[in-house]
Amino acid sequence: MATETIKATNEELMQVYNDIPKAYDRANRFISFNQDVRWRADLVKTILKFCERPKLILDVAAGKGELSYVFKRLYKNSYEIILTDYAENMLKMAIVEDDKVLCSFDALPFREKVFDIVMSSFALHASDNIEEVIKEMSRVSKKIVGFIAMGKPDSWIKRTYLSIYLKYIMPYIAAIAGARARDFKYIYYIYRRLNTNSFHKQIFSKYLDIKVYEEKALNLFYFVVGYPK
Template sequence: MSVKASDEELREVYNHIPSSYDRANRYISFNQDIKWRADLVKTILNYCEKPKLVLDVAAGKGELTYVFKKLYREKFFPVMTDYAENMLKLAIVEDDRVLASFEALPFRDNAFDVVMSSFALHASDNIESVIKEMNRVSRKIIGFIAMGKPDNKVKRMYLSFYLRFIMPYITIFAKGKPRDYKYIYYIYKRLNTNSWHKQLFFRLLDVKIYEEKALNLFYFVVSYKRDNKE
């Protein structure tokens, strides 16, 4: 079972989260994205007590690194990668930023104590390559949260309707533009089901935590590195 961030820890994160925080993740996670990031960090630290080198894969504006720094008080060296240069330029934390695709990480094998990612892996055209790369550059722990697709057909139909016709328009209340969020539905539509992803993760990683959240729309994974021979 994943480790839950305490109310005090979440209050610390919420109190300092920048106003520019990405709205899309909030709407598709039913306002749970910050809490899940905090839970991911706490669970990672439960398996890796004192990491020194931490890689945030497909980091966007560095939200997960931000939460990690709020909850982990020890000295460590974070690195953020993303393939969108503008996202890295707008990062909400001042740490090393590397322009790179998550399918070809420009780091040596076993370089990082922790390799992590949040709300990004579903954008990949080849998630197997991404997981292999994250495993390759990790020396100990891999942790991530990403959008999946329920195996249950009724849940798939409900979530498909929500992502296509409701979620984009909720953003109006936060001064967002619906057209800017409709791409999420098209990503969801082409995803494989969670059972497919779960089988992949257990094949490529030494999985310790696998959970599904929010009507099985997301998967939450923490694993040890696996030395794969394939």
């Protein structure tokens, strides 16, 4: 049976915000209606509920390491994190100093059941075959898998509204904030080719014993934590 997300406290969030580096990615801030940091913190807290003393952690499609950064702010015990990403430049610009592996998230170069935690944030929607990604994340995890990614509502009304927002509004909000609008237009094209959340949830259930499943921001995102099957 699914349980509720564990929420990060205001004090914990303040610690993250106070130390947040300038290189922290703004793209997900605009997509998530300014909730990306809070959701990452909630993901970390929820994962740790199901795996209290992790020793080895994998951050899949880590980008600049934003999720690992939040993890470090919220979990102070001894552990090791490995970051993976397909883009070498992203790993070079990482905001955390940890081991990094250049690889695709649908072909993780690790043995089965080697990581206590396998996690990811705001990345899996970029995959051409999300089932292969979930299968790989489940394969290399021995305790828990957790991720947040962009989905697509089952409601056609919400899909229509979000299409308009992502295509015509969000890029220009980004521009007002000092970013380049054209750098954000690709998000709409990723969203357009996604399957619906109910389709994704069936895939997740195939490889994970889901303990937490939530949809956020008009069902534009799914938040998932589960045990590998």
